[in-house]
Amino acid sequence: MDKTFLMVKPDGVQRQIIGDVVNRFERKGLQLVAAKLMMVSVELAEKHYGEHKGKPFYEDLLKFITSGPVFAMVWQGENVVEITRKLIGKTNPMDAEPGTIRGDYCLYVSKNIIHGSDSPESAKREIALFFQENEIVEYEKLI
């Protein structure tokens, strides 16, 4: 079954909207298979955001993502990467449609509440960065 990595960033944790974010994916019918509140080390941040190294916002991005707890999750379901990207909305909240997480909750690209893997390949890499295999719970979705 397809999996993706989603992370409520420090701004989303501080604003106490973890519950709403989780609720949006649950009510869509996706399956939560791993979750934890954690601090991101500089080393982990550099690995996770390696593709952005050298971009003007890279240093601020590292500072921000390591500034406070994040809520890291793995979600499962058919086409879960594409579906969660739709529910999250465009990277820049200015372009994100109302009804999406970023469209509803934020104003600035540097504080856009949530990260979601952008492809099945990124999902695999990001899940392995944040979770041990034994932290991912496989269980049957009955309804």
Ligand code: CMP
């Ligand atoms: P995310 O989906 O976590 O992936 C990379 C992040 O870089 C992105 O969300 C934004 O929060 C952040 N970022 C900060 N500034 C910019 C920018 N100018 N353009 C794109 N992404 C940015």
